[in-house]
């Protein structure tokens with residue numbers, strides 16, 4: 327689909343949605359102001375929803391499972407029928423689970439998910455914008471522009487668009503929590519993953535700005551910054567034959583990454599490096615290490631072995 331079209335259609339659709347919202351905004355809210363550090367909510371018999379994108383596998387699946395364990399009803403999204411398998415597994419855990427198959431790299435997919443969110447009966451308390459993909463290789467000579475524009479549409483455009491949709495509703499409610507899955511890659515130059523790293527740097531900066539805009543309004547916004555994690559990510563990015571895609575990815579476990587992300591979200595933190603001590607150290611020390619060194623190390627980890 328035409329990408330300019332995607333962006334202009336998203337913006338038009340948002341303006342139309344705003345008009346509709348103004349018409350219904352005279353209805354009283356059932357919430358009072360909330361402290362972003364407290365989990366308790368007074369919703370009476372209303373359902374408390376957590377929405378997780380990219381929930382069919384990896385970190386997103388575990389975010390969903392842990393939110394189910396915390397008592398939330400779940401709305402899961404991914405772009406394939408695998409989301410139904412994830413739904414079945416979580417239903418078998420005894421959770422209340424809806425699922426919506428929608429490709430978030432396309433305007434229609436984002437709209438389809440937003441319509442499903444708007445239709446949820448009850449309170450949309452948590453939104454985890456986690457769906458993301460990458461691609462490995464030399465930008466000038468190896469990678470596909472089509473794939474890179476898809477990365478920008480999914481990781482960046484869909485995240486901005488969904489945040490723009492969801493946050494006014496949370497502000498109106500006076501409470502809500504928004505988690506962005508960025509990456510430790512967003513804190514450094516990422517040769518051989520140039521567009522992916524840039525997309526995650528965007529998400530980190532965006533998330534931190536929103537954190538400071540919204541923290542006094544009862545809304546928590548947190549950036550989850552995983553280090554290399556044992557998921558399908560590297561295979562999908564064509565990086566199986568790299569150091570990070572083989573031994574590197576065992577540095578972190580997806581459930582522990584998800585747990586630390588949610589702990590930070592419920593604590594009202596602006597970001598968290600997750601999950602191992604090694605990743606936390608790399609994240610915190612990275613601020614003091616010259617970009618030249620960080621870039622060299624990243625390039626070594628992302629280079630093809632053969």
Ligand SMILES: NC(=O)c1ccc[n+]([C@@H]2O[C@H](COP(=O)([O-])OP(=O)(O)OC[C@H]3O[C@@H](n4cnc5c(N)ncnc54)[C@H](OP(=O)(O)O)[C@@H]3O)[C@@H](O)[C@H]2O)c1
Nearest residue numbers: 380382383384385404405406430458509554555557558559
């Ligand atoms: N693994 C790592 O080392 C690592 C490190 C830092 C950050 N992250 C980030 O963590 C997030 C989750 O990745 P993961 O590691 O858990 O990998 P994963 O197992 O491949 O999960 C990616 C998820 O995104 C979904 N997805 C992919 N394209 C989509 C689209 N167009 N629309 C909607 N959903 C889509 C996938 O489901 P379908 O295939 O069913 O669509 C899947 O549920 C990503 O944002 C990634 O950038 C990963």
